[in-house]
Amino acid sequence: MPRIPGIRRVFRIALRSGQPSAEIEDELRFHLACRVDELVASGTGETEARRIAQREFGDFHRYREHVLAIDRQSAREREMRLTFESVRDDLRHAARVMIARPGFTLVAVSTLALGIGATTAMFSAVSGVLLRPLPYADVDRIVHLGERELQQPGRGGTTSWDNFRDWRQMSRSFAAMGLYNTWASTLTGHGEPQRVQIAGVTAGMLDVFHVRPMLGRAFTDADNVDGAPAVAVVSWAFWKSKLGGDSGVIGRTLMLNFTPIEIVGVLPERFTPPASLDRPIWVNFSDDTDGRGGRSKNVYALLRPGVTVEQAQAEMAAIAERLAVQYPRENAGSTVVVDLLADRIVGDVRRPLYLLLGASALVLLIACANLSNILLARGVVRRQELAVRTALGAARRRIVRQLLTESFLLALVGSACGVLLARLAVTALAAMGPDVFRARPPSIDPAVLGVALGTSVATTLLFGLLPALRSVPRDPHAVLRGTSVRGGGGRTSWTRASLAVLQLSLAATLLFASTLVIASFARVLRVDPGIRGDHLLTMTVSLPRARYDSTRSTAFYQELEERIDATPGVRGVAFASLVPFGGDFDRIGISRIAGEPERQGSDMPEADRYIVTPSWFATMGVRLLRGRLLSSSDRIDSTPACLVDEVFARRVWGDRDPIGQAMKLPGRDDYATIVGVVSHVKTYGLDIDSPGQIYMSNAQYPWRWMSMVIRTAGDPASFTSTATRIVHSLDADEPVSDVRTMDELMANLLRARRFTLTLLGAFAGVAIALAIIGLYGVIAYGVAQRDREFGIRLALGARPRQIARLVLGEGARIAVAGAVLGTLGALAMGRVESSLLFEVSPHAPSALAGVMAGLVGVALVACLVPARKAMAADPSDVLRRD
Amino acid sequence: MPNSLDLLQGTLDLLVLRTLAREAMHGYTIARLIKERSSGVFLVEEGALYPALHRLERKGWVESEWGISENNRKARYYQLTAAGRAALRAQMTEWNRYTRAVAGVLQPA
Numbered sequence: 001m002p003r004i005p006g007i008r009r010v011f012r013i014a015l016r017s018g019q020p021s022a023e024i025e026d027e028l029r030f031h032l033a034c035r036v037d038e039l040v041a042s043g044t045g046e047t048e049a050r051r052i053a054q055r056e057f058g059d060f061h062r063y064r065e066h067v068l069a070i071d072r073q074s075a076r077e078r079e080m081r082l083t084f085e086s087v088r089d090d091l092r093h094a095a096r097v098m099i100a101r102p103g104f105t106l107v108a109v110s111t112l113a114l115g116i117g118a119t120t121a122m123f124s125a126v127s128g129v130l131l132r133p134l135p136y137a138d139v140d141r142i143v144h145l146g147e148r149e150l151q152q153p154g155r156g157g158t159t160s161w162d163n164f165r166d167w168r169q170m171s172r173s174f175a176a177m178g179l180y181n182t183w184a185s186t187l188t189g190h191g192e193p194q195r196v197q198i199a200g201v202t203a204g205m206l207d208v209f210h211v212r213p214m215l216g217r218a219f220t221d222a223d224n225v226d227g228a229p230a231v232a233v234v235s236w237a238f239w240k241s242k243l244g245g246d247s248g249v250i251g252r253t254l255m256l257n258f259t260p261i262e263i264v265g266v267l268p269e270r271f272t273p274p275a276s277l278d279r280p281i282w283v284n285f286s287d288d289t290d291g292r293g294g295r296s297k298n299v300y301a302l303l304r305p306g307v308t309v310e311q312a313q314a315e316m317a318a319i320a321e322r323l324a325v326q327y328p329r330e331n332a333g334s335t336v337v338v339d340l341l342a343d344r345i346v347g348d349v350r351r352p353l354y355l356l357l358g359a360s361a362l363v364l365l366i367a368c369a370n371l372s373n374i375l376l377a378r379g380v381v382r383r384q385e386l387a388v389r390t391a392l393g394a395a396r397r398r399i400v401r402q403l404l405t406e407s408f409l410l411a412l413v414g415s416a417c418g419v420l421l422a423r424l425a426v427t428a429l430a431a432m433g434p435d436v437f438r439a440r441p442p443s444i445d446p447a448v449l450g451v452a453l454g455t456s457v458a459t460t461l462l463f464g465l466l467p468a469l470r471s472v473p474r475d476p477h478a479v480l481r482g483t484s485v486r487g488g489g490g491r492t493s494w495t496r497a498s499l500a501v502l503q504l505s506l507a508a509t510l511l512f513a514s515t516l517v518i519a520s521f522a523r524v525l526r527v528d529p530g531i532r533g534d535h536l537l538t539m540t541v542s543l544p545r546a547r548y549d550s551t552r553s554t555a556f557y558q559e560l561e562e563r564i565d566a567t568p569g570v571r572g573v574a575f576a577s578l579v580p581f582g583g584d585f586d587r588i589g590i591s592r593i594a595g596e597p598e599r600q601g602s603d604m605p606e607a608d609r610y611i612v613t614p615s616w617f618a619t620m621g622v623r624l625l626r627g628r629l630l631s632s633s634d635r636i637d638s639t640p641a642c643l644v645d646e647v648f649a650r651r652v653w654g655d656r657d658p659i660g661q662a663m664k665l666p667g668r669d670d671y672a673t674i675v676g677v678v679s680h681v682k683t684y685g686l687d688i689d690s691p692g693q694i695y696m697s698n699a700q701y702p703w704r705w706m707s708m709v710i711r712t713a714g715d716p717a718s719f720t721s722t723a724t725r726i727v728h729s730l731d732a733d734e735p736v737s738d739v740r741t742m743d744e745l746m747a748n749l750l751r752a753r754r755f756t757l758t759l760l761g762a763f764a765g766v767a768i769a770l771a772i773i774g775l776y777g778v779i780a781y782g783v784a785q786r787d788r789e790f791g792i793r794l795a796l797g798a799r800p801r802q803i804a805r806l807v808l809g810e811g812a813r814i815a816v817a818g819a820v821l822g823t824l825g826a827l828a829m830g831r832v833e834s835s836l837l838f839e840v841s842p843h844a845p846s847a848l849a850g851v852m853a854g855l856v857g858v859a860l861v862a863c864l865v866p867a868r869k870a871m872a873a874d875p876s877d878v879l880r881r882d
Numbered sequence: 883m884p885n886s887l888d889l890l891q892g893t894l895d896l897l898v899l900r901t902l903a904r905e906a907m908h909g910y911t912i913a914r915l916i917k918e919r920s921s922g923v924f925l926v927e928e929g930a931l932y933p934a935l936h937r938l939e940r941k942g943w944v945e946s947e948w949g950i951s952e953n954n955r956k957a958r959y960y961q962l963t964a965a966g967r968a969a970l971r972a973q974m975t976e977w978n979r980y981t982r983a984v985a986g987v988l989q990p991a
Binding site: 024026057059060067070071 | 908909910913927928929930932933936939940953955956957958
């Protein structure tokens with residue numbers, strides 16, 4: 001067979017542009033043609049030659065398709081490799097750019113980190129507190145049932161055992177229903193005697209939450225009848241820590257208030273009951289002596305499948321009406337409210353949290369605008385570099401992609417720093433947040449992380465796109481010749497000014513929002529609490545019934561008061577059945593006032609009952625307005641006396657003098673005479689109305705659970721150990737609990753308000769700082785770009801002062817535009833946050849004007865530095881440069 | 883595809899690489915040379931050469947470009963890349979080891 005002579009490639013042709021399938025066809029046909037040529041040359045007939053060639057080759061179609069498939073595959077692979085390589089190159093280049101300009105990178109990254117950090121922290125709070133479902137099965141069917149007065153809005157409160165039993169019997173909407181009340185008892189036999197929180201719980205409560213005891217049994221209806229023996233179901237944590245996790249614990253006894261109680265059940269580990277039901281020991285609810293009017297119990301219920309909250313609400317309202325007719329004395333004017341458990345737990349924080357999330361989003365927006373502005377400014381600086389690359393043939397698209405990659409890398413680094421910031425912030429949030437944050441702590445889980453990364457990448461690309469498009473010169477040669485307008489022309493500076501206006505207006509909105517909240521807080525703090533809260537220490541000293549009858553308890557408290565009073569550093573000491581601002585209340589309704597017809601239901605004037613020792617008023621700083629205070633001459637054998645506060649007095653007697661009036665207090669058959677009127681105490685918190693107070697002496701109304709308040713000369717908290725020692729010197733078995741300073745208690749009630757205020761204030765501060773930096777950047781950059789113009793103006797005889805006015809004028813235009821837009825935002829914001837305000841109008845004109853004037857002022861100050869620089873432009877230097 | 887074809891493919895790849903070792907050529911020349919040197923033992927169908935060539939190209943062992951053949955037709959020329967040369971060396975070593983081993987077993991003791 002003749003050897004094919006070496007082929008000289010005369011020239012090469014680029015045929016690559018042709019269809020791949022056509023190329024393969026050509027290649028294979030060439031093979032056949034060569035073979036046919038060869039055969040014909042050796043004397044075979046053409047038809048025969050073609051036949052032989054085809055046979056030797058095999059199935060032409062099959063090979064063509066096979067080759068085509070291989071080529072397609074390699075085309076795909078090449079594409080992917082190229083993409084990967086170019087992305088990698090872009091990233092590498094972007095990283096080099098970032099490292100080459102550490103100042104720029106630092107500013108950009110920290111700006112983004114602030115925005116992302118704020119948003120991520122707030123989102124983690126929203127996600128952890130609001131979005132995460134409660135840990136109960138069928139949580140959207142668990143409701144709270146409670147009574148409230150017909151005319152008053154709001155959630156349901158507590159109810160009585162008698163009403164609960166009627167509800168359970170009359171209603172059809174619920175699959176299960178349970179009632180509980182709470183108190184504290186002394187637990188002995190497990191080390192030091194201690195106060196433990198107890199809940200008295202009925203059968204059915206565990207059914208509401210679909211929970212079964214891990215050991216033993218739940219309460220049954222037999223446990224709730226009068227005279228049923230006391231039994232206990234303990235929490236898993238109590239079982240583990242106090243009972244050694246012993247599985248044979250059922251049938252053993254606990255000593256509560258020096259009385260043995262049999263343990264019949266242990267709750268499972270994963271069950272955390274809501275709110276005040278979450279107590280280490282549950283005992284069976286029985287022997288209710290409070291009657292139908294004794295509304296101190298909470299009720300949870302499970303809706304029957306398919307029954308809505310509205311249907312249940314309608315049914316319960318009807319039942320309440322029937323009970324009001326049947327028992328007008330206790331139930332007139334009262335209705336029942338059905339609330340979803342979830343709403344009760346997080347309802348109060350929902351609005352503030354969403355508001356704060358919105359505020360953090362505005363901070364992020366401002367941060368992004370800032371970033372956009374920085375990128376724009378840098379794009380102008382890099383015009384020369386980009387023009388060179390464009391002139392050398394880089395496609396515009398390619399350069400835009402490169403710039404976006406730089407933004408992307410900034411976003412990644414910025415959001416990583418932001419998430420770190422958020423982690424720190426979340427710990428602080430959990431510590432300072434409202435109480436619900438402790439049960440449902442915010443945390444940065446994968447979902448939060450995903451949202452953070454997504455947000456940062458999306459925003460950065462969005463805000464990086466404009467600068468990227470702007471930075472790539474349309475006419476690179478003009479840039480290179482130096483004939484292009486320096487400073488990027490009017491369009492870019494207009495864009496940057498608009499961004500600055502946007503930033504300022506958003507910052508103004510936030511500033512106004514936080515001003516309103518701060519003003520509200522200042523108003524709240526200015527409210528007279530009715531007591532002097534400083535230098536007060538409070539603690540509870542309760543006496544078990546088994547060892548103290550009423551005579552002994554009165555004597556104990558008197559002895560303790562004398563001993564504490566005699567201690568150096570004590571300015572005053574007193575006992576009371578309730579601590580104001582402590583979150584507890586003891587509301588009583590007055591049914592009989594001497595000389596008036598009997599009152600029923602919601603007609604009964606209500607007040608909180610305070611049973612106190614006579615030194616209470618001097619110790620707490622409650623002022624006497626009329627009449628006299630309680631004194632040691634009000635004894636068990638003298639006429640019962642009481643004091644009322646000014647609010648209660650005005651509500652019941654109006655302008656008439658209450659002194660000398662008599663009223664019947666619950667639990668007593670005789671009338672107590674009002675001997676004096678004292679100042680009102682805002683016992684529920686400075687920003688909440690309280691119904692007023694009625695004071696009685698513990699000498700006439702013996703009370704077993706007393707709290708002690710001590711006014712100290714020095715730091716009240718440091719007096720704790722001395723006070724505890726004195727209590728134990730009287731009775732070594734007496735536990736001291738709930739040790740708090742009055743300042744702590746009062747601050748605690750303002751926690752949610754302080755939380756909102758702190759965060760909103762911080763966001764506003766960051767927003768203003770970013771916006772002012774943004775404005776400064778725009779003006780300073782404008783001045784740097786226009787130094788030639790300023791030089792010429794100065795050379796032509798303009799005064800430096802006129803130049804400065806020019807610069808300041810530009811800053812002022814931006815600031816005023818920002819303030820005008822900001823005012824619109826602020827008015828909208830005020831409406832959103834109106835529920836968080838206290839005696840402050842959501843569109844307080846003076847506050848609005850003040851904020852906007854302040855903003856413009858600060859903005860102008862920020863422009864002073866560039867203005868001074870413009871004034872200092874040296875005409876000769878500037879003119880020499882060109 | 884049956885496994886025997888895989889073996890054939892691997893062997894065919896080696897033959898193609900070896901044939902291209904000295905100079906660039908188009909598919910027809912490659913087919914002629916293999917047929918000639920093997921006295922017609924291999925390559926039952928000449929068409930099977932082309933999937934092999936494109937596969938080698940995908941691996942980056944050969945590269946191709948269009949040129950004009952001496953009979954004035956446009957033809958696709960293949961040549962070894964550096965990676966292809968390295969692969970050829972490695973495969974030849976492997977092949978030699980293999981045939982020696984097989985021969986060692988087959989030879990009478």
